[in-house]
Amino acid sequence: MIEQLLFYTFAILTCGGAVAVVATQNVVRMAFWLVVSLGSVAALFFLLHADFLGAAQLLIYVGGTVVLLVFGVMLTASGPYTTIKTAPAEGIIGAAVGLMLLMVLVSSIGSVDWGAISGRLPSSPQSPFTADSIREAHADEAIVNSGSTKVKTDLAAIQQQGRTVRQLGLSFLGLRPDRNLKEGGANGLAPGYFLPFEIVSVHLLVVLIGAAYLARAKRRAVSEDRVSLD
Amino acid sequence: MGDVGLNAYLMVGAVLFVCGVVCMATKRNGIGVLMGVELVLNGANVNFVAFSRYTSLGLDGQTIALFVIVLAAAEAAVALAIALNFYNNHLTIDVDRGNELQG
Amino acid sequence: MHGLFAALTLEDFIARTISSLTKIPADSDTLLLIAFLAAAFTHAGLLLGLFGGLPVFYIWLERKVAGRIQDRLGPTRVGGSFGWLQTIADGIKLIQKEDLVPKEADALVFRMAPYLATIASFAAFMVLPISDGWIAVAAECGAFLILALMSLEVLGIILAGYSSGSKWALFGAMREAAQMVSYEIPMAICALIPLMIAGSLNFQVIGRMQSGGFWNWFILHDPFTFLAFFCYFTTATASVKRAPFDLAEAESELVAGFHTEYSGFRWSIFFLAEYSSMFAVSAVAAILFLGGWHDGLGIDSVIDSLFRGTGTGIIEGFSLGSYVANLFGAVVLITKACLLVFVQIWVRWTLPRLRIDQVMTTCLKYLVPISCFLFLAAVLWPLTLVTMFSRPVIAGPALGERALSQQTTTSIDASERLGAAR
């Protein structure tokens, strides 16, 4: 119930922020609403027990990307609070197409039996994070033994909540403690994400250099015109 | 504690996605288009994490979402650099002015 | 052990109390909702008190220190001879001021921006442990989260500067954005060094690993963490835009920087955010490097043993010993953070302001390489030790053993507390 309450709060904030981004014409306000929307998405991630992901969302999106976008707005604004207005007809067409797309998506979501599909997916432990929680459960044996059954179950539930840092880290190192060993086939270990992780690292470096190169100081077209006029 | 369920999250993701698409389709400001891209990616991320929680996708969903976030950051950096170049060349950020490839 | 301990215990305690009073089953949704909200509000209130109270103290401190450094007395009249009510008086005055929005400003964003900055700053308090187990949200990735939350503050400042419709404010915002985005990098790397040594992002774990003598503090773990502390403190000072890095509000150049156009309450909560951020980064420095809530002399364990077992019978899961020890820990931590804040104030009134290019140079050309080097060296340090002496530390038990032993003892403490909670 609490979760539902929180979910609806943040879902409304998310959707409202997104719609506000679409509806607003001023870029800086769009950025503000985008912050609201993305921050709420981070909250949704916390609700989905993905703590690390939520923190990453805050750090990278809200703290990084949006700041970057606002930076871009400042660097490309030719006057204060520039608004480049969309023609009303386009807005209406866009809204219509968007609604149709939403309908398509919603009907798709509704028409799929996710449980059945989940069953068809490769089998995995019922709770994805048992490996870690079992270890911690052993460590907390003393606490649990001294407490009531209610505490015990609650604690087990808590321990399943959001403790994904270690698993994520290990999976980036190529290890999957949450997976059954037999899934890895003859090699004994389930595959992790070592290679994608490294590729992404290099990719980031390349992007860093590439973006710096692209955005380097250049003579602007107008200055050339001025030179020619002089 | 009651559970919200997978479909609710998917709905949120769908709304984010559609808003992103419409944003991309209607905004004439290049930065606005970038914001639309971010929305679309976040819609996808919400779906991934929701699947990670409610289906046997498990940890993979979170991992992929993490990759998406990282790549989105990279994309934003490059796209912003492109937008700055666009601004340098056209003296505006209006993407409708970049129609040199018109047939 | 760790987890949403305080919240849970409080929530659990409230639920159980209400349940016992009203005979409603303890696991009914309504009861849990009520208990959760009650616990959450309690915590929020406590945190808000901390969040609001500390800046009041710091502003007074700032004035007194500045006065002393400038060979004058500072506030002397309001609230007695030390003027310790001066801040309260100022606050009351500010709240009374008219809330002005310039004509050129983007009203919505202009109004929202201070809240954004303040919320970000306040949110950082949620994952900040005040003492062992005294934490609002005991997230597994607390350290990561606090860095993320503190980085949000810049957004409010940028939006404030941009929406003011003033060139001073815009320049301030731009400077602030550039500075914050740059300084986040060395700050995160320096923070990573103790995190890497501890092997955890959880403040609770990090804090407990530094229990015992002060030689267990991470600042004394190896030479590189010692240097990393100063590096971190420099970047932290810059990231809360304190002098000599306060380019965003450089009075001599930009009138008042990003808050030039602000007045009254909105203006004051910017300062609320700034001073509480000072406390937050100092507290993080204390936890990561200076032993957290441990005094380093063993006084807390003495207190713990003195009051052990006392009061267990009053409420189930309550232990007076651990409670008093935690209270002492909170005092220790706040004292450490206040000392660091004092240093920041001291530095502000001692050093002249840098130019913006000097600020950026300091970060990108010096602090980033230095922090990278320190990180690398701190990684290689235990490997070198293992290669040369077959042990990862010079003296004392290895960090992992320390953590394990600590885990068992705290488990006992926790069980006592849990037992007290029953």
Next chain:
Amino acid sequence: MANGSLTHTFSDGIMPETGDILMFLLTVAWLLPLAGFVVEVYWLCFSHRLNKGAAYVAVACIGIGFLCSLTALLYWGNATKWAALSEPEHHAHSASHDAGHAEAGHGEAGHEHEAHAVDADEHSHSPPPAPAKKYFSGTYYELARFSGLRVSLDWYIDSLTLVMFTMVTFIATCIHIFAIGYMHDELTEEYEDHEVHLHNGGHFSRPGRFHRFFAYLSLFSFSMLGIVLSGNIFQVFIFWELVGLSSYLLIGFYIERKSASTAANKAFIMNRVGDFGFLIGMMILWTSFGTFQFGDRTEGDHTQAGLFTMVRGQDGKLDVSEDGKEVYLQDAYGHRAERNGKPLSISYMLLVAAGLGVFAGSIGKSAQFPLQTWLPDAMEGPTPVSALVHSATMVAAGVYLAARFYPVFTPEVLLGIAYIGCITLFIAATIALVVTDIKRVLAYSTISQLGYMMLAIGVAGWGAALFHLVTHAFFKSLMFLCSGSVIAGCHHVQDMSRMGGLRHKMKITAYTMLVGVIAIAGLAIPGTSIGLSGFYSKDAIVASALAYSELNPGHILLFIAPLVTAGITSFYMFRLWFLTFAGTPRDAHVYEHCHENPSVMTTPLLVLAVLAAGCAWGGEGGPLYRLIADSELVPATARVASTGAAKVILPSHQGHESDVHHVHSTAGMLALISAIIGMTLAYLLYVKKTIDPNQIRQQFSGVYDFLVDKWRFDSLYDAMFVAPVHIVSAWCVSFDKGVLDPILHSAASLTVLTSKWDRAFDETFVDGLVNLVGTVTYNVGNSLKVIQTGRLRQYVMWIAVGVIVLFGALFTTIPK
């Protein structure tokens, strides 16, 4: 480098490594000029040209080469305990050949054969005596091996090689030094060639070629030494061609002069005629013998016989079959060579043909009749070149080759050689009588003297020929250098009719020249046998010829001609000296400007004069002759009667009992008388003027013109070869123009016609089709381009619409 095997030792006490040491020294002497050449070419390309660096490099190279050669000669002498110089009676090889076998049997190879004999079959009752050879040989590097035939770089060292090396390097050193002075004019950036007249009346001007000259000289020295050191006939041929090239370059040194370039071409082409015969001879040798090697080659315990052993065996005799048509080849152990049980043999006539072929090469290189005409023209080159290349060394290479191949020559070939030499020596001497160009007199004298050498080889005077080769090299190079000195002193005046009385101005040149003249004339103090070097060597040749003609009365001409020519030689040489140095100056201008040359030029003259006078000291008992004769592979201790077509008897010429020895004093007396007559005549004609030369010239104007026209050989060759070629060429041209061109033209016009039709087809049908496709594509694209608005947002919208449509289609078509 030296993987050569020491074939044999002379006798006990010679260290096995002697051969290697000799090889090393001579190889250094051989390769140094090549290094010098490379350095000079580098210098030529990249350095300042106005210094004498190249000359010093060249002199240093060849000088060190001389020291190496001399060291090698002395080392060889010490190693053999100077056995070659001892009295022939005590000499192991010359006195008794069988004894030589016995002694040599104790050598290294002897042990080998004892060991071999133990393993050998029982029926090899008499183990073959060890092959006794007088040389060292080996292989530097094997280029290729075609089944039996090895193509390799070999070395072959005997006393002749050593003497030649020493002689060549010494003379070359002297001439190099002389050339520093002679070529001094070339040390300028603006050398004006007075011989070349341009259309505008001026002279041709070019940068000096000092460095180039020394580079060529070094290349020549390298090639010449290569011939001498070569261990197989193929290698000889390579260096043979290389000296040909050097000679070509040096004759054409003043390439702008028409006469020089023509002379260079003439020399080169004429040499090719001879080389063609050489090639044929080589092919015969290859097919018949399967080896190019001179000497035997030991690989492991097997000794492969070389060419000489195959032909001559161990005893120096041809193994001719009974019917006289086959010559059996012999192996290294004194048996007949066998393959698959059948004895190897070569047709006698084929052997004659091989000998004649190789000799043809010698004819070309040594300017013998009928290829003698190139050598006088070769005097167009600078005088040091004439001295070194065209008198002392390269032209002597022909004689050297003939002598080196002496074992392969049958008596018939020798007879041919003798007659060729005889004709040559007479013709050249007669022409020399009327020539007034100082260098051309010497050139004809060279041809004549080379004819003497060939004659000597032909009449079995092997040692005499090579003896004369060495002495001639000294005195002829001396005379050429003297003439060069005169030419340089007189500022490039070569005509003797404009000289006279120069001995007052050029004392050293004049008297050193006189030494050379006396040497070549063969004068001696009557009654004694004390004379200069030419006396001894010519004496030896004449004696050989007399002995030969006594045994073969039908060939009396072979004695008469050299005898008469000895007088002619004496006459024209003294005529030269008298005209140049004696008497009164005939051209005051030349005389006024004439001067003696600097010491860098006169010093070599003095040194060479001493050697020209004294090198043959002791005559046939002297050290030089003995050294040369030591390496003779076919020692003639007894008369050898020919069994072939030509019934000739070769005289013996070794020892006190030999044929030659008997007639020696007679021949010497006759030759001396002849020479004195010639000298006296010259004195009377040109000094005393008792007889007016012009009168004689008018009286015998027919003969005089004939001689001035060089026996009309050039005209003859023009008529025989050049004119027919011109006629055939003219015919070919008319055939080309009349027949071939019309055919080609009609084919071309036909092709053009076809192409036009093809083009029309291409343009209408093929192009039309392609254009149609292009037009259609263009129109379709043109109509579709409206969609391509270039607007980003519209594309996004289309994507969204596309997705909607796709999903809509999916939902409607796929049932639930």
